[in-house]
Amino acid sequence: MVYSRDYLRCVQGIADSNRLIVLNTPSVNEDISIQRDRPAVFFSGIEQSNQFNRQISGAIIIDCGVFDIEQTYDAVHFTVAGNELIMNQLRAYL
Numbered sequence: 001m002v003y004s005r006d007y008l009r010c011v012q013g014i015a016d017s018n019r020l021i022v023l024n025t026p027s028v029n030e031d032i033s034i035q036r037d038r039p040a041v042f043f044s045g046i047e048q049s050n051q052f053n054r055q056i057s058g059a060i061i062i063d064c065g066v067f068d069i070e071q072t073y074d075a076v077h078f079t080v081a082g083n084e085l086i087m088n089q090l091r092a093y094l
Contacts, residue, residue: 003052015059021093023086024050026064028075038075062089 014020025046028038054061064086067075071082078086 002048008052008055011056015056020056020059021062021090022053022056022059023062023090024053024064026067026071026078026082026086028072029066029068032068032072032075034069034074036074042075060093062093064089 027046027050028043030040030043050063053059067078067082070079071085072078
């Protein structure tokens with residue numbers, strides 16, 4: 001997944017004129033033991049999206065770290081612990 005320079009410029013324009021808070025998708029350990037396996041591109045896609053977000057100058061970027069079975073049921077949906085971790089980090093900027 002590659003984002004275009006035009007898309008970055010568009011997002012940057014929003015960040016330049018607004019307070020922008022970007023919540024990165026939590027990375028997931030590729031060795032996570034879940035019922036439905038995810039392809040490798042799923043995990044690399046998360047990283048590529050998060051790297052794109054980090055290019056947005058002036059935006060507040062929130063990284064939640066690497067999630068495992070304690071924070072996500074299936075590498076997509078978050079457990080109560082995962083949601084609490086995200087909300088605790090986000091709350092500091094609201």
